[in-house]
Amino acid sequence: MKIIRGLPEKEREYKNPILTLGNFDGVHLGHQEIFKRVVKRAKEIEGTSIAITFDPHPLKILAPEKCPSLITNFKEKAEILESFQIDILFSIPFTREFSSLDADDFIKKIVVDKIGPKELFIGYDFAFGKGREGDTSVLKGLGESLGFKVTVVKPIRVGEKTVSSTLIRNLIKEGNVKEASVYLGRPYSISGEVIKGHGRGKGLGFPTANINFQNELIPSEGVYIGEILFGEERHKSLINVGTNPTFGEDKLNVEVFILDFGRDIYGEFLKVFFQEKIRGEIRFKTPEQLIVQMQKDLKQARDFFHNRRS
Template sequence: MRTITTDDFSRPLCERSVVTIGNFDGVHRGHREIFSRVRRRADLLGAAAVVVTFDPHPLKLLDPERPLRLITTREQQRALIAESDIDLLLVIPFTPAFAATPAEAFVRTVLHGCLGVRALVIGHDYAFGRGREGDEQLLERLSGELGFELIALDPVGERELLFSSSAVRRLVAQGNVAGAVAMLGRCHRVTGQVVPGRRIGRTLGFPTANIVTANELIPADGVYAVWVEVAGELHQGACSIGVNPTFDGGSHTIEAFLFDYDGDLYGREIVLHFVDRLRDIVRFNDVESLMAQIRTDVARCRDLLMAGLPVEA
């Protein structure tokens, strides 16, 4: 998949394309259904499959007071989109000047002139452009005038559950990482670099990898069963998020204990795949009680992880 970041649409990037537009934070199952439709239509039309998105997320600029924690980093998002066999990811810098662009001008300049759109796939009730004026009604009119097909999809979900980025954010923020799997089609992931910590776990016989991360959406404080990815290999583990009240707190940390792993992780990048939440962070009266609880946590994690890495259809 090619990735192009530009706001220069003076030259063509595609001769023929099938396009979808959106923020696609989290690349959840609803997004992947859109990408699948784009890919299939592109194959039928002999066109490139194109995803258009924006950086930063428009709400970061348009509503900066709103507490928006993105599900994926840009690197994670790009990798997930590439998994859907997309040919081109066009990332448009979202600036105040671009935010003022009328939707019709965007369609004519970017979609028609630059991308040679032959079909446009949009999600349910999607709108874009200045004042969200790029709605289905406007697109229907322009599709007839400019000669492209408009494909508006129904809401994507399962039973009573509609897949949405806002719902994923809410579930993860509450610590319901198991519930998020049904929407994401995979575990919520946090990627980080292992850095030195207080080394408390090591003194207890449970050495942990303390990470710093660029991910914005961190699960609620607690203890979790996780798969830990190191250099492409998965290892069972437990993750603690929060302060350590038994040892007088300290800074907020994300610490992972990898079961049956023997190696130096300092400075390395690891990925935490959050499977389920075990419990809250609590203060123990003594170290022996804490160690007994850790042993219980490890046993529960092993049971939860026996089925492997959760993946939804």
């Protein structure tokens, strides 16, 4: 997949473009359905599958106080889009000047003049242009007058719930990463460099990797079963999100105890996958009480992975 920051330098340089556009925060099952249909249609007409997104998120510019914690950063979003075989990803810098484009100008000057799509796939709740004045009906009207087809992809429902970024974001905040993974189509993950901590875990018999996370959205405080990706290797892990109240700290940390792992990985980059929360954060009276609980957590994690395998 080719990633282009900004708009195309040449107008209409792509063969039979099939396009989608949106913020795609979380790249959840609903977004994935759109990407699948874009790629399928592009292959049918020997065309080019293209996605347009915006960076930063528009609310970070227009109303920072209303902008939610994002589920995925741009790098993560791009990696997931590439896995769906999108040919080209445009990341358009979102500015106040850009936000002043009305719906008609956005479609004419950005979508039609620059790319010239044969067909545009959008989500059912898509809105665009100044003040989000353009909706799916407006877009269909513009498509008829400007010569491109508009396909509105219906929402994806799982059981009684409609998949959305808001639903997933709230579940992650609550620590319900297990249910969130159903709507994401994968476990929720964060990533960052391993940095030096206080070294208490090693003294307790549970050496942990302290993650200097770059993500905005962190699951609620507590202990989770999960995995880490180190290079190309995946390792079973216990993850602690919290402030280490037993030792009187108040800074939020993400620490990972990697099962059956003894290597020095300071300075390395890890991706941490959250699979299930097993308990909330507890303030213990003594380090010995903490050790007893950590041993119970470890047994629960080993049972989890054993049952998943069998």
